[in-house]
Amino acid sequence: MNRQPPPDPGVPPHRIGVYTPVRRLGEGGMGIVHLARDPAGRQVALKVMRPQLAAQEEFRRRFRKEAEAAQKVARFCTAAVLDVGMEDGRAYLVTEYVEGPDLATVIEEQGPVTGSNLDALAVGVATALSAIHRAGVVHRDLKPSNILLSPVGPRVIDFGIAQLAEAASGDTGVVIGTPSYMSPEQVNGERVTAAADIFAWGCVVAYAATGRPPFGGGAAPSVLYRVAHHAPHLDGLDERLRPLVERALDKNPARRPTAQQLIDRLLGQEEVAAEAATKAVSDSWTPARPRVPTRIASGGGSPVDGSPVAGSRGRWTVPVLAAVTALAVAAAVLSFVLRPDAGGREPSGNGLPVGRDLRIDGIPLHVEIASLTRKGQGVTLQWSVRNAGTDDWNPWTAFGSQSATAPFYYNSTAGVMLVDPSSGRKYGPTTDGDTCSCSPTTGTLAPGDTESYYSVFTGVPESAEELGVQIPSVGLFANVPISS
Structure with missing residues (x-):
């Protein structure tokens, strides 16, 4: 019996649930974001997950769980999740529609935040974290591009993204986060709690006040090392805020204040209610006026049909909806999500x-699977990445692995997996102690350059004629044929 192909989330449907899409705002690894209207005619952001994800039982389970948790987050300095559902093979999520530039864009264009706006930003982000944590959610990827500066104050987005990105990536154990705003426990692969968001709050406030992240920039390995071992660089930070930021950036998560304690210290009161903190923010907030037209945050990705997109500054920083949503999935640095097959050269006779x-x-990249070849008892994968952008790109952390069953391989392609389509079983590259039968990811990929990689797998059944190739940050290439 012939099956109808799943619907394409890139084609605006006439209706999803009770929502009517108006136009596409952007897209990322996990789906398409539409500007839509609810039955009352109000504008909302409608995120339609890709059918390949909705077809996975584990993703559907995590999607429902994380969406339900996100719906419990109070609307204090956050972009609210309004609805979630499944229809005709599509998983969708509806969030509040928010206009405004992200914090990173404003600082790049206008310099550090000062005066009452800096105070309001610190209080607003802490208030959002308090609401998120009270709902039992940990953001895990708080950063300037996940903070929208709306007309009434900052709005935190993207909470819940890490859990969904993990489900989408097949639970390969990849660390989710952005190096300059990750906590030491995230860097070290330890248990992540709400205290990690407090550390990120300290990084965000320091960045907003000085125009630079407190642990510097550069290659991810260097930044991660400084996060874990160095003291933050806080020169130029407002002296009124510095002691609290220093406490938030304590290497020991047990010594950091809670989000509520941040609010109380900032406002000089005890047990300040979220409503009061939100009002204090809006009363003292002066809306940002970027030099470029205000962009609508929609979950990142490239502009569609000439419509500029903000929130993730040109990428889906993973990692359910960004900017216009409280759960935008963004492909942040180290945010790992699935993408459907798209683009590339015409395949050869064997499909490759x-x-x-x-x-x-x-950074725009082109990833290409060159061959999947059986050699003796093993299977060798050859693939490549081309830098199609205008800036250098360092792949050091993009394709590695960190899990309970695999060693800590950041600077390698150890995170690449083969997936048996019949059983769903996954095969990682062969390892021997601290050695992985796979490529290192050293060096910087300059614009126009191509880097080739390989991985060797053992234990793959000889009866297998094709396998899925799952690459962190890139996603799943389904039904890749095996040649002899």
């Missing part, structure tokens, strides 16, 4: 090569 165009860390 097959390629995909995407963005990682905001």
Whole structure:
């Protein structure tokens, strides 16, 4: 019996649930974001997940769980999740529609935040974290591009993204986060709690006040090392805020204040209610006026049909809806999500090569599967990445692995997996102690350059004629044929 192909989320449907799409705002690894209207005619952001994700039982389970948790987050300095559902093979999520530039864009264009706006930003982000934590959610990827500066104050977005990105990536154990705003426990692969968001709050406030992240920039390995071992660089930070930021940036998560304690210290009162804190923010807030037209945050990705997109500054920083949503999935640095096969050269007679165009860390890349070859008892995968952008890109953390069953391989392609389509079983590259039968990811990929990678797998059944190739940050290439 012939099956109808799943609906394409890139084509605006006449209606999803009770929502009517108006136009596409942007897209990312997990789906398409539409500006839509609810039955009352109000504008909302409608995120339609890709059918490949909705077809996965584990993703559907995590999607419902994380969406339900996100719906419990109070609307204090956040973009509210309004609805969630499944229809005709589509999983969708509806969030509040918010206009405004993200914090990173404003600072890049206008410099550090000062005066009452800096105070309001610190209080507003802390208030959002308090609401998020009270709902039992940990953001895990708080950063300037996940903070929208709306006309009434900052709005935190993207909470819940890490859990969904993990479900989408097949639970490969990849660390989710953005190096300059990750906590030491995230860097070290330890248990992540709400205290990690407090550390990120300290990084965000320091960045907003000085125009630079407190642990510097540069290559991800260097930044992660400084996060874990160095003291933050806080020169130029407002002296009124510095002691509280220093406490938030304590390497020991047990010594950091809670979000509520941040609010109380900032406002000089005890147990300040979220309503009162939100009002204090809006009363003292002066809306940002970016030099470029205000962009609508929609979950990142490239502009569609000439419509500028903000919130993730050109990428889906993973990692359910960004900017216009409280759960935008963004492909942040180290945010790992699935993408459908798209772009690339025409395949050869055996179905290869097959390629995909995407963005990682905001850099446009072309990933191509060259061959999947059986040699003796093993299977060897050959693939490549081309930098299609105008800036250098460092792939050091993009394709590695960190899990309970695999060693800590950041600077390698150890996170690449083969997936048996019949059983769903996954095979990682062969390892021997601290050695992985896979490529290192050293060096910087300059614009126009191509880097080739390989991985060797053992234990793959000889009866297998094709396998899925799952690459962190890139996603799943389904039904890749195995040649002899």
